[in-house]
Amino acid sequence: MARRPRCFVDGQVHHVIQRGNNRTALFVRENDYQFMVTCLKPAWEVHGVAIHAYALMKTHIHLLVTPSSATSLPRLMQSVGVRFAAYVNHRRRRTGALFEGRYRDALINSESYFVACMRYIENNPVRAGVVRRPGDFPWSSYRANALGRDNELVMPHPIYCSMGRTTEERTSHYRALFRAPLPDETVKAIRDNTNGAWVLGEADFRAWIEATTGQRTAPRFRRRRPAAPGARA
Numbered sequence: 001m002a003r004r005p006r007c008f009v010d011g012q013v014h015h016v017i018q019r020g021n022n023r024t025a026l027f028v029r030e031n032d033y034q035f036m037v038t039c040l041k042p043a044w045e046v047h048g049v050a051i052h053a054y055a056l057m058k059t060h061i062h063l064l065v066t067p068s069s070a071t072s073l074p075r076l077m078q079s080v081g082v083r084f085a086a087y088v089n090h091r092r093r094r095t096g097a098l099f100e101g102r103y104r105d106a107l108i109n110s111e112s113y114f115v116a117c118m119r120y121i122e123n124n125p126v127r128a129g130v131v132r133r134p135g136d137f138p139w140s141s142y143r144a145n146a147l148g149r150d151n152e153l154v155m156p157h158p159i160y161c162s163m164g165r166t167t168e169e170r171t172s173h174y175r176a177l178f179r180a181p182l183p184d185e186t187v188k189a190i191r192d193n194t195n196g197a198w199v200l201g202e203a204d205f206r207a208w209i210e211a212t213t214g215q216r217t218a219p220r221f222r223r224r225r226p227a228a229p230g231a232r233a
Contacts, residue, residue, distance in 0.1 A: 007107045007199060007215050008070040013052070013157070015117045015194050018077065018103040019060040026088070026098070027058055033139045035087050036061070039080045040153055047076040050155040053118045055125060055140040062121040064114075066157065077103045106194040107209065107217075109201030113190070114159045117200075118145065119182055120190050134178060146175045193218075 020026045027033050033056050043049045048068035055062045067073040085098040108117060122145065125137035134142040144151035145160065148167045164170035193200040199209050199217035206217040 004197065005215060006070070006074065006105070007197075007209065007213055007217070008067065008073075009107065009209060009212055010069075011066065012209075013064060013066050013108050013110045013114055013117075014073060014105045015108055015121070015190065015200070016063040016065060016073070016077070016103055016105040017060055017194055018063075018081070019100040021097045021100045023059050024098060025058050026060070026084070027056060027139075028092075032088070032091075036080070036084055037139075037153065039083045040076075042079075043076055043153070044155060047079065048072040049076045050157070051141075051153050052114075052155060052157045052160065053121045053141045053145065054153065055121045055137070057124060057128065057130075062124060064117050064121055073105070104194055104197055106190070106196075106198060106200045108193075108199070109205040110157070110159060112202060112205070113186075113200050114157065115177065116182060116186050117190060118160070119177055120187060122146075123178065123182070146171055146178070 027036070036056055040051065040054070043051050043065070049072045050066045050068075051063060052066065053062075053064040065073065065076075067076075081099050088098055089095060108114065118141075122134050122140050122142040125131045125140065126134055131137045134140065135147060141151060141154050143149040144154045145156075148171045160170065160174070163173040189200060192198075196219065198219065199206050201209070201217075209215075209217050
């Protein structure tokens, strides 16, 4: 089956997941996390990808990004994949694929889901039981976005910047969002659309993306055929 083309619209944000092949641990030592940060550093300068949020989990990574062109994100992920896989294979004396094929991504409606995706990504270590609070996890963007810590990977998005006039106002407002968990339906929507490489947004937003790109933005649901007369329910 032919792969569906990546969906790109200028200025739109993407939620990206890249997993280890067969749940292979990507990160075993602290140096592994640090090398992934090194691989991601040229994201904007070299590849034209602005990183707004991220979490480096043991078996996968999450990124919330705005690519500057249709080729920016694929080139970044290819570069990261090649460099990091070579590093891990050398360190662990292993061979074979490190990552689970293509990365998965969902183009998102920034107005509706940008902040929700930030919270989803940065709270991932808490949901996974790795830490009790998102600020306890050193390998995510939470400390930058919620505490104002310097982080050379993070480029604030205009929506985040609109949360306050100063760093203190923005971080305070952002921390307050974590006092309540994301609704289950929002978590499910983010997961389903990212894993399926669909578009995360309302019907009118998806219709606009389809008209702009000529690509489907959601799976087609097949109608169930009516049961034959006399068939058991």
